[in-house]
Amino acid sequence: MAQLGANTSVEAETLSHVLGLMQAFQAFDSDNDGRINEAELAGIMGSLGYKTTDQEVRAMMSQADANRDGQLSLAEFLELNTKDMELGSLATLLKSAFESIDADGDDVITGEGLFQAMRDMGVGGFSFETCQEIIDSMDGDGDGACHPTIR
Secondary structure, X not given: OOOOOOOHHHHHHHHHHHHHHHHHHHHHOOOOOOEEOHHXXXXXXXXXXXXOOHHHHHHHHHHHXXXXXXXXEHHHHHHHHHOOEOOEOHHHHHXXXXXXXXXXXXXXXXXXXXXXXHHHHOOOOOOHHHHHHXXXXXXXXXXXXXXXXXX
């Protein structure tokens, strides 16, 4: 395990934010199909404290729906809700947090590695399954790992 640097609290806060977004997504995915529609998105945004109009929700859906299927996947939802953060896209944001997790420097982060790092940082609320879901949402090539520098 890599040494945890001075940015541990920032990394933990970032990952906690992502966890909160994932929990909101899962809470409004009423049929558990891994996708949400416009009405569900409006509910999520309200639960996160955003006051959005129907027009704003449609614009968000249009902007975030990368595959144009009329619904948002978890990855699309996370990208939508993290793109305006200081570090940019979710991949960039998570890369910053993952730098302390990638012990061997191969730019590959697994659910197990993320889970161990969360335990080492003392961040509660991250089960192994949740950590794996975070990695799965960023897994661009289906190999079960996140490659932050190539996404």
